[in-house]
Amino acid sequence: MDFGLIIRNALRAAFGDFAAVYALAAIGLNMHFGYTGLLNFGQAAFLALGAYGIGVTVTYLGLSLWVGIAVGIAAAVLFALLLGIPTLRLRADYLAIVTIAASEIVRFLVRSVTLSDYTGGSFGLSNFADQFYALNPLDGTQYGIGPIQYTGRQTWVLLVAWSLVALMTLLTYTLMHSPWGRVLKSIREDEDAARSLGKNVFVYKMQSLVLGGVIGALGGFMLAISIQSVQPDTYSTAITFFAYAILILGGTARVFGPVIGSMLFWSLLSLTDNVLRQAVNAGYIPPSILDGTQIGQVRLMLVGLGIMLLMIFRPQGIFGDREEIALDAR
Amino acid sequence: MPDNTATSTLDGIAHEPGVAKPDAVLVADSVVRRFGGLKAVDVEHAEFQRGAITALIGPNGAGKTTFFNLLTGFDQADSGSWTYDGKKLSGVPAHKVARRGVVRTFQLTKALSRLTVMENMKLGATGQSGESFLRALVPPLWKRQEKAIEARAEDLLERFKLDKKRDDFAGTLSGGQRKLLEMARALMVEPRIVMLDEPMAGVNPALTQSLLGHVKDLRAEGMTVLFVEHDMDVVRDISDWVIVMAQGRIIAEGTHEAIGRNQAVIDAYLGAHHDAPLTEAEERQQLEEADAQLAAEAQQEHAKP
Numbered sequence: 001m002d003f004g005l006i007i008r009n010a011l012r013a014a015f016g017d018f019a020a021v022y023a024l025a026a027i028g029l030n031m032h033f034g035y036t037g038l039l040n041f042g043q044a045a046f047l048a049l050g051a052y053g054i055g056v057t058v059t060y061l062g063l064s065l066w067v068g069i070a071v072g073i074a075a076a077v078l079f080a081l082l083l084g085i086p087t088l089r090l091r092a093d094y095l096a097i098v099t100i101a102a103s104e105i106v107r108f109l110v111r112s113v114t115l116s117d118y119t120g121g122s123f124g125l126s127n128f129a130d131q132f133y134a135l136n137p138l139d140g141t142q143y144g145i146g147p148i149q150y151t152g153r154q155t156w157v158l159l160v161a162w163s164l165v166a167l168m169t170l171l172t173y174t175l176m177h178s179p180w181g182r183v184l185k186s187i188r189e190d191e192d193a194a195r196s197l198g199k200n201v202f203v204y205k206m207q208s209l210v211l212g213g214v215i216g217a218l219g220g221f222m223l224a225i226s227i228q229s230v231q232p233d234t235y236s237t238a239i240t241f242f243a244y245a246i247l248i249l250g251g252t253a254r255v256f257g258p259v260i261g262s263m264l265f266w267s268l269l270s271l272t273d274n275v276l277r278q279a280v281n282a283g284y285i286p287p288s289i290l291d292g293t294q295i296g297q298v299r300l301m302l303v304g305l306g307i308m309l310l311m312i313f314r315p316q317g318i319f320g321d322r323e324e325i326a327l328d329a330r
Numbered sequence: 331m332p333d334n335t336a337t338s339t340l341d342g343i344a345h346e347p348g349v350a351k352p353d354a355v356l357v358a359d360s361v362v363r364r365f366g367g368l369k370a371v372d373v374e375h376a377e378f379q380r381g382a383i384t385a386l387i388g389p390n391g392a393g394k395t396t397f398f399n400l401l402t403g404f405d406q407a408d409s410g411s412w413t414y415d416g417k418k419l420s421g422v423p424a425h426k427v428a429r430r431g432v433v434r435t436f437q438l439t440k441a442l443s444r445l446t447v448m449e450n451m452k453l454g455a456t457g458q459s460g461e462s463f464l465r466a467l468v469p470p471l472w473k474r475q476e477k478a479i480e481a482r483a484e485d486l487l488e489r490f491k492l493d494k495k496r497d498d499f500a501g502t503l504s505g506g507q508r509k510l511l512e513m514a515r516a517l518m519v520e521p522r523i524v525m526l527d528e529p530m531a532g533v534n535p536a537l538t539q540s541l542l543g544h545v546k547d548l549r550a551e552g553m554t555v556l557f558v559e560h561d562m563d564v565v566r567d568i569s570d571w572v573i574v575m576a577q578g579r580i581i582a583e584g585t586h587e588a589i590g591r592n593q594a595v596i597d598a599y600l601g602a603h604h605d606a607p608l609t610e611a612e613e614r615q616q617l618e619e620a621d622a623q624l625a626a627e628a629q630q631e632h633a634k635p
Contacts, residue, residue: 174467179452179460179476186442186453192404193440197519198428198456207463253444327443327501 001282006274008147013270014263015148017226020161021047022265024219025243026250026258027168031212033244034253035176036205037188038212039092042083042099043243045106046213048235049075050220052110052119055230058128060118065131069221076217079106080210088205103237111232124231132160132225154226161222165259168215173255184208185253245307251317260318268306272299340379340571345584345592348375355380355523355554356401356419356432361410363396363578370396372578373410378523383545383555385569385586387562389599392575394558395437398527402434403427414523429456431522435529437558441508443501447492450500450511451483452476454518483518490514490544506537513544524548526557530564542568574598 013019025043032038053072057063083102087095110119119125136156143155150158175181183204186194191201224230242265250261276295279285290298310317316325343349354377363371371393378384386394399405401412403424411420414432422430442450458479459465460472487493490510495503500511509529516524529545530538538561545568548555559565565572565586572589574582576598582589589595 171467174469175463178466178469179458179472180463180466182445182449182453183461185445185449189442189444190440192424192436193442194453195404195424196402196428196434196436196440197454197515198425198433199453199461200423200425211463323502324444324499327499 001275001278001284004147006271006278009274010267010271011148012150014267015158015162016266017154017157017161017222019262019266020158020165021219021223021226022239022243022246023165023259023262024161024168024222025216025239026246026262027165027172028212028215028219029240029243029247030252030254030258031172031208031215034247034257035181035188036184036208037092038088038205038209039096040099040209040212041096041237041240042101042103042106043213043216044235044237044239045079045099045103046076046216047220047223047239048103048106048110048230048232049079050217051224051230051235052125052220053217054221054224055120055125055128056118058131059120059125065129068128072217072221073214076213077210080213081206084206084209088202088209100237100240103235103240107232107235110235119232120230122232124229124234126229129225129228157222157226161226164218164222168218169255169259176255180204188253245303248317249307249310251320254317254319257317257319264318265303268303269299272302340382340585345582345588347580347583349377349583351377351379353380354378356412356414356556358401358412359410361397361400361412362408363393363400363405364408369578371400371407373397373575373580376573376580378554378556379571380554381549381552382570383549383557383568384571384573385565386556386558386573386575387560387565387589388575388581391577392598393578394575395527396578397575398434398525398556398558401427402432402525404434428519428521431520432525433516433519433521433523434525435509435512435516435527437527437531439505439508439512441500441503441511443499445500446497447487447500447503447511448480448483448496450515451487451518452479454515455479455482456519479518486514486517491540506533506541509533509537509541510544513541517548521553523554523556526555528558528560530559530561538564 025047028046029040029043032040050072053075054065054068057068057071058065079102083095083098087098109115111122113121115121133153133156136153138152138156140152142149142151144150176185183194183199186197186199187201187204195201223234246261246265247258248261249265250257250259273295276285276290276299277292280287280290280292280295314322316322339352343351356378358373358376360375361371361373362369386397388394396405400407401419403422403426407420411418413419414430419427419430419432428434442453445453458472459475460469465471484493484496487496490513492507492510492514495507500508503511513526513529526545529541533541542564545555545557569586572584572586573580574589574592574595581594581598582592584592
């Protein structure tokens, strides 16, 4: 077995485009769930709206990518308002039900035959991000440190994606150390108490839902741009649940939780994948137990097992404070 | 004996439900709240004297907490209206009621567990510019105000003897300390009326004394205090005026001495005729009446086809 390759791939995954995209999705979720206590199970839809925002604007309307980005952000804001207006006055569980349904509705809408002229149906859209790559200032063929190497094109995507992650982390840090963030956290703890102290709980929840959704849409932009295509089934609920796994792994309501959680999550996936694949190829695992086509599923099981163990032995995640988690929320 | 002027201003007032007060700060009219078929609150008229401590007592299920919830905007009345300082307060949402200076606490203490004691306190301050999303992004815009708020919070924490806990999570406080924190936090709002829902419930006797002292301090500072309480010793100790509710209605009002003698109140708490022992003849008569009634019902049952 080539352990050098296994570790190289794990490191590449930790700094790769998926890690950055999911870090953005999880930063948004952290705003919703970690700080405000909003159970949003539809984060995938915010990514989808970002991705299709640029896809449809560029491919169908023939406008520039930058207009597409504005459209994607506007769509995410509208979607958050649409979800929030009926549900944010109700108990937290209602938002959970509505968001998971709404995110599936978005996916079915964009893959529907009726809309296929605009969204490309189940095939999706592609080649809409040329404007982004035209801005690439990197002319070399390969960049990286030691064993972690990326092509110039990949490096450009990664630079922008990780800059967005850094910017959104900074934004979260600033907000959560402000009186605004204090109100959000108080709503998470007990919204009636916040109300009795003169806080307009509905408005704050809405702001949180919109902001976290827009951060999710940024993840959608980067996902669509990095592979130059959008396909409806990329935006299934799996994105949402991966983002939750990342958030819990890193530690909820921690500024760096989603970032480190995402890097760890993707390197773990790569690690288990590569180890299994090499073990199968080298014959350490007989085909009667596991063959090459099953690795994709088994690695998810192993990562799931890992997260379960983490929850048992370190329920606060990597950055969390065990004492804080142990406190009863009420 | 309550040692202040509010009692004397309430001296000559009739001891009857819904009586007018010389300087009423909160006035409620025909407030009704139904839960299905049950009229949980049915208050015809109630006035609360400014600067006084008014106790709201009554047996379980009398509608005291529901009445509190209505007045503070945490629940919607089916009908009725109430005013605060002459301005309409009915229909105003809870957070605006608080901003106008009517602040409540809860029967089940709502300490914000995973916020520190200091954060709990600072949350209480109103009119914080840093609570607006855009201004929150630029700390220099709110840092100075934050410092002032922190100083005020520190004074209050000292007064409530919580200053040593300032950086602990509120969730680590004892039940009594949470009550203290909730009261101190309510004061950060700079209220004119403080409404305490069972402030002494589940608090040990030593801390009860200290809480009582704090409630009296509120009155000394000119605030109006309304509180729901079950402990009659507490009511006797601090209240200037007592309002008794039963089955949603106000059945009596007066000073605590007068309330103790009021027959309607005794009936509401203990049931009518609880203290009238039956003679043998009366008992026999009641039994006969009951038998006759049963016989009549049985006959009716038979008469049915």
